[in-house]
Amino acid sequence: MCHRSVGLIQGAIESAGISTVSLTLRPEITFHMRISRAAYVRFPLGNPLGEPNRPDQHHLVLGQLLELLELAQSPETVVELPFRWRRWDRWLG
Amino acid sequence: MALWSELSIDPEELGRKYRDWVARVEETHHGANHRVNQTAAFTPLSGPLEECTVALVSTAGVHLEDQPPFDTESIEGDPSYRIIPGDAAPNRLRFSHTHYDTSSARLDPNVVFPIDRLTELMNAGRIGEVAPFHIGMMGFNPDPTEVAERTAPEVAGLLADADVDVVILVPG
Numbered sequence: 001m002c003h004r005s006v007g008l009i010q011g012a013i014e015s016a017g018i019s020t021v022s023l024t025l026r027p028e029i030t031f032h033m034r035i036s037r038a039a040y041v042r043f044p045l046g047n048p049l050g051e052p053n054r055p056d057q058h059h060l061v062l063g064q065l066l067e068l069l070e071l072a073q074s075p076e077t078v079v080e081l082p083f084r085w086r087r088w089d090r091w092l093g
Numbered sequence: 094m095a096l097w098s099e100l101s102i103d104p105e106e107l108g109r110k111y112r113d114w115v116a117r118v119e120e121t122h123h124g125a126n127h128r129v130n131q132t133a134a135f136t137p138l139s140g141p142l143e144e145c146t147v148a149l150v151s152t153a154g155v156h157l158e159d160q161p162p163f164d165t166e167s168i169e170g171d172p173s174y175r176i177i178p179g180d181a182a183p184n185r186l187r188f189s190h191t192h193y194d195t196s197s198a199r200l201d202p203n204v205v206f207p208i209d210r211l212t213e214l215m216n217a218g219r220i221g222e223v224a225p226f227h228i229g230m231m232g233f234n235p236d237p238t239e240v241a242e243r244t245a246p247e248v249a250g251l252l253a254d255a256d257v258d259v260v261i262l263v264p265g
Contacts, residue, residue, distance in 0.1 A: 002105070002238075004234075005230060005234055005264075007130065008129075008241045009248055009249075011130035012249040013243035014135065016249035018249070019138050019260075021259075022264070024255065024264065024265075026264075027095060027100055028111040029114065032108075032129055033130060033152075034132065035130065036133065039097060044206070045194065049204050051204065052202065055203070058204070064095070065261055066142055066214075075134065082098065
């Protein structure tokens with residue numbers, strides 16, 4: 001239900017003339033909410049940015065959200081991030 | 094560099110999973126109903142991110158230690174929100190939510206509410222400013238009517254009045 005709440009708030013903020021992007025762990029909900037931009041990441045609930053005290057992980061995820069803001073051209077852009085929980089070697093070493 | 098791809102789950106499966114979720118919520122929560130946005134709004138970036146003011150909106154039940162916690166007892170949820178100063182110290186943040194495991198958030202609020210990361214992005218020049226405030230909510234609301242009709246427009250109005258250019262939303 002967190003994801004539906006995010007979707008409803010995101011829609012209202014975007015309608016108020018503010019650019020938005022959201023993270024989602026439940027793409028089946030976000031996909032149906034009619035939002036502007038969202039990125040799905042395969043992390044457990046409670047850890048959308050990654051593991052505690054791992055700013056490198058958090059920045060990797062946030063950086064993708066910022067790029068999505070810069071690159072998305074139309075609403076209902078829902079993409080999937082390639083990161084895997086506790087398997088960061090490909091991106092962070 | 095953009096690392097994302099299209100969703101690996103096809104629309105048919107997303108539809109099936111969504112309908113299953115809707116049915117489950119309606120079975121288990123009295124008064125539950127469903128709604129989505131009427132239109133898919135889209136606001137292009139007002140300018141380079143380096144010049145944008147950025148706020149966070151979280152539904153992970155985040156609030157300051159001296160603000161009233163969200164109502165996690167009510168079966169009807171809690172559609173209220175908390176205004177969190179942009180420079181709030183992370184050790185003053187609390188998480189009132191019983192529908193996800195808050196243990197990571199209690200160790201490091203940034204896993205659901207990346208307030209330090211946003212300041213770092215500002216200091217690095219990637220974004221312009223951190224907004225004067227962020228918004229904390231608790232996402233458990235079986236009947237989303239009040240969230241959609243009262244909370245959402247109110248929060249949107251507050252952020253627009255504060256000249257926020259960009260909002261990053263994060264669930265629990």
